[in-house]
Amino acid sequence: MGLRDADRLAEQLKTNPGATTVYMRSGAHMLPDTPAHNIIGELKGTEFPDQYITVGGHLDSWDPAEGAQDDGAGCVQSIEVLRALKAIGYKPRHTIRVVLFANEENGGRGGRKYAEAAKDAGEKHLLGLESDNGGFTPRAFTLSLSEDKLAAIQPWISLLKPYGVYELEHGGGGSDVNPMARQLNATVGELRPDSQRYFEYHHARNDVLENVNKRELEMGAVNMAALIYLVDKYGL
Structure with missing residues (x-):
């Protein structure tokens, strides 16, 4: 059952409540915990190898479909950031x-464990950037910066605007990187693509690869790579 089905049901209940009945059977049940793994790759720093800029998406998806928008797109974009930087x-x-x-859809344990392990290792993280809003046309980045620091990087917009991003705004990251803010005192943020179509696919049967636009996906990836390049070169 998706959001459109829920809207239809709500309308029926509103217009003819006495004639509408719902029967639902669920086979959902909890299973014991089992090991899962974050997958990590990195490009080693030349000056500050023990200081990290992290970018990511989450592997698991909701049951009805492939999870191409949520969050295969974010995973592909994150991998593409590293590939593009290496390619040049x-x-x-x-x-x-x-x-x-791992395990964003069931409690966000992968993100929490990543931050916990980084803290135990004494790692310093400058930025945690996430893509978990679908592979649509990029529009903005949110960053958990103070107003003065956010104002200082506004000139970067002129470099991002040709590829779709026209705003750097105050805000947090997604559920996978937010633990880095709490445990590592890192700046966190996320790519904010055009949101108009996201809930046509979110946790629905049509969240499949065929419904991801390659050009929009690439534009998001190149903006993420550009932002990470700027942070790496000039800091926050």
């Missing part, structure tokens, strides 16, 4: 780490 021969100052987080 870029040598980052800080270590850039791609994380494909």
Whole structure:
């Protein structure tokens, strides 16, 4: 049952409540915990290898479909960030780490464990950036910066605008990177693509690869790579 079905049911209940009945059978049940794994790859920093910029999406998806928008798109974009930087021969100052987080849909444990392990290892994280809003046309980035620091990086918009991003705004990250803010005192943020179509696919049967636009996906990835390049080169 998707959001459109819920809207139809709500309308029927509103217009003819006495004639509408619902029967639902669920086979859902809890199983014991089992090991899962975050998948991590990195491009080592040349000046500050022990300082990290993390970018990621989450591997697991909701049951009815493939999870192509939620969150296969974010995983592909995160991998593409590293691939693109390597392809142009870029040598980052800080270590850039791609994380494909496990278990976001069932409690966000992959993100929490990542932050916990990084804290135990004494790692310093400059930025945790996430893509978990679908592979649509990029529009903005949110960043958990103070107003003065956010104002200082507004000139970056002129470099991002040709590829769709026209705003750097105050806000948090997604559920996978937010634990980094709490445990590591890192700046966190996320890509904010055009949101008009997201809930046509979110946790629904049609969240499949065929419904991801390749060009929009690539535009999101190139903006993420550009932002990470700017943070690596100039800091926050």
